[in-house]
Amino acid sequence: MESGYVALEGGSVVDARCRAPGTAHGELVFTTAYTGYEESLTDPSYEEQVLTFSYPLIGNYGVRAERFEDGTVHPNAVVARELTDDVAEWLADEGVPAVDHLDTRDLVGQIREGGAMKCGISAGPDASPEAAKAALADCPGMSDHDDIGAQVSVAAAETYEPEGAADGPDVALVDCGAKGSIRESLLARGATVHVLPYDVSPGDVADLDPDVLFVSNGPGDPANFEAAQTLVSEFAGDLPLAGICLGQQIVARALGGETAKMDFGHRGVNQPVLDLDSDRVVMTTQNHGYTVADPGPELDVTQVNVNDDTAEGLESDDLDVITRQYHPEANPGPHDSLDFFDDVLAMTGDSRRTPVSAD
Incomplete structure (x- = not known):
């Protein structure tokens, strides 16, 4: 299985598993929702963010377009403890990088302690910690998106x-x-x-x-x-x-x-x-x-x-x-x-x- 990396403000890099390849950056935020992942992922309010699911298993009832809030996936990337193949394939088709097999409890704890933070994601055959850090270095703050x-x-x-x-x-x-x-x-x-x-x-x-x-x-x-x-x-x-x-x-x-x-x-x-x-x-x-x-x-x-x-x-x-x-x-x-x-x-x-x- 291909590797993934999440680079965080403060200098740490978290190892993960690639579920949808690519490189991305954004403001790292978390949702406590235990259902409604299709609605969350198609919510335009997540534009320019990296969405972390605190609930451990995302995708256990499939992917159905009639539940979408919009026609596209809006987060720049997705982080979870475990993503099902249905969701991983959907995100890959949408060109949205996704990683799992990391301790999202620790990640959510860091966000709660330090606040929403910038992050960089690197996932896939060419992924590396250095690529994730480079993505982080290019990440603007949410207030910098003047015409979002x-x-x-x-x-x-x-x-x-x-x-x-x-x-x-x-x-x-x-x-x-x-x-x-x-x-x-x-x-x-x-x-x-x-x-x-x-x-x-x-x-x-x-x-x-x-x-x-x-x-x-x-x-x-x-x-x-x-x-x-x-x-x-x-x-x-x-x-x-x-x-x-x-x-x-x-x-x-x-x-x-x-x-x-x-x-x-x-x-x-x-x-x-x-x-x-x-x-x-x-x-x-x-x-x-x-x-x-x-x-x-x-x-x-x-x-x-x-x-x-x-x-x-x-x-x-x-x-x-x-x-x-x-x-x-x-x-x-x-x-x-x-x-x-x-x-x-x-x-x-x-x-x-x-x-x-x-x-």
Whole structure:
């Protein structure tokens, strides 16, 4: 069996087994999810990262395209204790390097202690520790990917209509790396969904005259999504606003808040979130490395993470804003928070205050 190597910041190199050949680098992160590997691997939020699975066996129920969140694998490379042949072959076909047969418990422990770190991967017949170190040396930080949105967004607007009569609200979904299940969750509730490029102009949104502006999840530093922030600023108060994950961070920044990079982020399907109004705890799916450190003057924190008190939900009754840091569409994960999409669509119609303006 061919060899693989993982070079870490700090100088250490971990020996592994090659499961899909190639050389790659990226920010090394881990997920605690024990299921949903197909959804995780096709989640655009993992763009420019190297995904480590903490659960020891990945691939035990095969690979089925209907579970994919996007048409491609997004992590730059994959690390696991053991990958099945199905997953290894899929990653090889996608050109994504993958290694296993290493102690992922130790690797996850290092990430928890030192934070998400840069790494280099070398795997295959020509693999070597030196090649892994060279890949690491060329690895940029996540905030250095100035235009990462262009790597994951649609190039032009796409419109999806629900089955049956399309008489529901129109949603302008700003695609900063949107998971397909977000679009499907809106379609299932009768909405027409206009998927728009991450850098769509206010004028193009005004021409659509949607009922709600929805900012999606996505990869990287929210500070690099300036066009989406401008869009939120332009329509705040005129149009109901919603956001998921990166979308929450973009909305907060646009309305005067601040974001910060987390030590190792939240990635998994068992993150507990406390709703401050109902005092109810729900289990959630999460995948993010940045958080809203200060919601600013316009937004109220309505939900917090039970483990570290980070902001999980922001709202404004005056501006018709509702956002979530976690993934209510729950692919994969618990369905505790699917009602978020009902709450978003409830802001449309009679609650809309004024016509959309691009002035």
